[in-house]
Amino acid sequence: MKKLTLFLMGLALSIQAYALMPGEDGDRLLGVWEPSNGRARVKVEKIGTKYYGKIVWLKEPNDPKSGLPKTDKNNPDANLQNVPLKGYRMLKDFVYQGNNQWTEGTIYDPLNGSTYSCTIKMTDPNTLDIRGYIGVSAFGRTDIWKRLAVKK
Amino acid sequence: MLKRFYPCWNSIILGLGCWAVGYIAQAQNTDSTKQESTSDEDFSMYDNVGFADEGARRYCSPKIEGLSPAKLISLGYDFQAGYGLGVDTFTNHTNTWEPDSARVLNSRGLRLGFNIPVISRTNLVWQMGANYWEQRYFMENPYGSALQTEHPLLQTLSENGLRTFGVSTTLFKPLDDKRFLLFQGSADLNGDFSTLELMPLKYLKYSAALVYGLRPHEKKQWGLGLARTYRVGELNYIPVFLFNWTDPANKWGTEILFPARAHVRYTINPRNMLFGGFELEGQSYRLWNTNSTPDKFREEDLEIRRGEIRLRAMYEFSLKDFVWLSVQAGYRINYRYEVDRLVGGQEIYRAFGLLSDEPYVMENRLGNPLYFNISLNLVSP
Numbered sequence: 089m090k091k092l093t094l095f096l097m098g099l100a101l102s103i104q105a106y107a108l109m110p111g112e113d114g115d116r117l118l119g120v121w122e123p124s125n126g127r128a129r130v131k132v133e134k135i136g137t138k139y140y141g142k143i144v145w146l147k148e149p150n151d152p153k154s155g156l157p158k159t160d161k162n163n164p165d166a167n168l169q170n171v172p173l174k175g176y177r178m179l180k181d182f183v184y185q186g187n188n189q190w191t192e193g194t195i196y197d198p199l200n201g202s203t204y205s206c207t208i209k210m211t212d213p214n215t216l217d218i219r220g221y222i223g224v225s226a227f228g229r230t231d232i233w234k235r236l237a238v239k240k
Numbered sequence: 241m242l243k244r245f246y247p248c249w250n251s252i253i254l255g256l257g258c259w260a261v262g263y264i265a266q267a268q269n270t271d272s273t274k275q276e277s278t279s280d281e282d283f284s285m286y287d288n289v290g291f292a293d294e295g296a297r298r299y300c301s302p303k304i305e306g307l308s309p310a311k312l313i314s315l316g317y318d319f320q321a322g323y324g325l326g327v328d329t330f331t332n333h334t335n336t337w338e339p340d341s342a343r344v345l346n347s348r349g350l351r352l353g354f355n356i357p358v359i360s361r362t363n364l365v366w367q368m369g370a371n372y373w374e375q376r377y378f379m380e381n382p383y384g385s386a387l388q389t390e391h392p393l394l395q396t397l398s399e400n401g402l403r404t405f406g407v408s409t410t411l412f413k414p415l416d417d418k419r420f421l422l423f424q425g426s427a428d429l430n431g432d433f434s435t436l437e438l439m440p441l442k443y444l445k446y447s448a449a450l451v452y453g454l455r456p457h458e459k460k461q462w463g464l465g466l467a468r469t470y471r472v473g474e475l476n477y478i479p480v481f482l483f484n485w486t487d488p489a490n491k492w493g494t495e496i497l498f499p500a501r502a503h504v505r506y507t508i509n510p511r512n513m514l515f516g517g518f519e520l521e522g523q524s525y526r527l528w529n530t531n532s533t534p535d536k537f538r539e540e541d542l543e544i545r546r547g548e549i550r551l552r553a554m555y556e557f558s559l560k561d562f563v564w565l566s567v568q569a570g571y572r573i574n575y576r577y578e579v580d581r582l583v584g585g586q587e588i589y590r591a592f593g594l595l596s597d598e599p600y601v602m603e604n605r606l607g608n609p610l611y612f613n614i615s616l617n618l619v620s621p
Contacts, residue, residue: 096481120289124362125301127458129286136536147287160572162510174283196621199305200510202561206619214293221361222562227312229621235278237292 090092115186117208118146121216121233130178132196139190141179143198149174171216173198195220204228259422299362299414300455302422305581306486306493308513308556309619310562316351316615318375320344320361321570323607325380327393330579330602332540339393341555342379342398349374349401351615355410365412376401393579393602399532400412402544422451422463422482428470431526443526445470451482459486471500473522473547473576475587497523499616503554511558520575522547524587541582544600546574550611563621568613574606 117139120131129145151158158173182193188210195206195218205228211217214235222226229240303310326341377397379387387398392495406428413421425448433439447470453463461483468475478499486493486505495515496502503517525544527537552570559565579602580588588594 094371101305116349120286122291122301125458126298129289131286144283164511200309202621212293214291214296217294217361222312223348223619227354227618227620229357230360234287234296235292236286237289239290 091166112141112184113186114190116210116213117182117184117190117216119197120236122236123218123234130233132179137183139179139182139184140177142171142175142177144175160198160201162198164201179206179208182206245508249487258332264441271550286526298417300417300420300461301414302365302412302420303484304455304461304484304504305458305507306490306507307484308495309563311617312355312620314351314353314566315617316353316566316613317348318351318373318611318613319346319348320611321346321609324605325377325394325607326605327391328602328604329499330392332536335536337391340389340394341382341389342389342394343382345378345380347375347377347401349376351613353621355408357620357621363414367410369408371404371406371408373407374401374419374569375403390567391605392536393527395532396432396527396529396537399432402430402527402546403435404523405438418455419457420453420461420463422449422453422465424449424498428523430523432529433526434531435527437529439526439552443528445524449480451480458522459488467500469500470524471520471522473545473578474524474580475616477593478548486619490513503577515554515556516552518552519550520547521550524577524580540621542587543580543582543587545576545578545580545600547577549573549575552611556616556617558619560618562619564617564619566615566617568612570611571608573608577606578602579604 115134117132120129121189122129122142128143130141131144132139132141134140146158149157155164159169160171160173161169163169169235176196176198177198178198179203180194180196185191190208190223191208192207194203196203197210206220207225208217208221209217216233217230218233219225219228219230223229251275262292279511300404323344324341325344327339329339330337330394351371351373353369353371353592355367357365359611379388379394379398381389389396406426408424408426411421411423413423415421419595425446427446429439431439431442431443447468449465449467449469451463453461453466455461460496461482465480465482467480468477468479470476480500481496481498483496483498491507493507494503495505499520500518501519503515506514508514523546525546527533527540527544530536530538550570550572552568554566554568556564556566578600581601582612584590588596590597
């Protein structure tokens, strides 16, 4: 009985330790990335076992009409149209599948308020292929994101 | 006995406690993913960053902000209201047919289009497409009775209509963050063939355009180029001008590839757009079908040079997510509907009369009707 209890306790702690382990392969996605259009910078974080990306920088941070910080005004949900774009989670729910690929996530395009299915493939340590698609991968578009680092 | 288990119970409680703390921490984190924004963070630290890979380059995008979404799949129907059609004298190696005329009650047909991205990378975008268009003519004689004509052109239009099967390709090659090359090419099979009996591929018509462009900022791209085109009905080599632009407030803009099309765009919101402008449509259609015109056309190497200008207003909007409806209405102005004879199997290149004034075989007359078009579209991310 004691052995069983110790085994269960050890298993629980191992699961916790695995979930919080910083060095696992999927964590190579963590960091700050820039989409090809250069209009935004996105910080990828890990929450639980999934990966999320939030906008942390905008080339044009303020609305040219009002002069106020940009909000998610194109969101089809009127309740979310006043949410600031800085800090907005545009990548959600990515799970690392191995082989440099993160899947099961979504990407949100603030320019038109649409959310697409999305897969991420790391082609080298500083480059991501981000493919947003509708239903099946063939109906989609791939964008290349580059990793950013603090300027020396 | 009980004492022997005390350490064990402590361990279990400790273990469960650790698990509970971890679970609650994780649960809080998971809950935070439901938040759309975490705006209380200091973002200033992200101002001073650059590419981790120092050799990385930025390339300009094929799109600009505010542009209407590209259509991946389009299922459409085109309808032209009634107009008069007068056909010219026609003489072949055996006979002569006098001029004749008909009242086209309407001409209409399906318009299907597919565009699939093959390569979509920062430094190269390549799309392949296919399309099927048909125009069927529903005619009567000018006095309102059923059409009775011996003229082979009226016969084949009435019985077969005109069809196009085509494939196309588009390449966008950014040279850097401001300059780009755009290539579009297509191969089309146009004629009075039926879907059950396609024409041989030797009758394919090839069109192409190459544009060198600039994209000075997110809301403007423009370029100049050269096109080999059948849009005016017959083969021509013409300059083309690209100008896509969106105003700072994202309300007004232009989508222009002149002379093929030019539209002013008004954006109600990114899911509702209004357009006003024109499109130049046209092709060369091989007269090939002998079902209704036995031996009158096929040996004669004849093609209809059809070119028309469509002045129009369009409303495009999202029905649900990525499914958009496009509704357009306008006025179709006939530019050319002549029948031409190939010489030695080659098209006569007239260059708008500058290089040749060879007369057409038939110079036909079309009225200018109102037209309507509706299409259901799956749009690109």
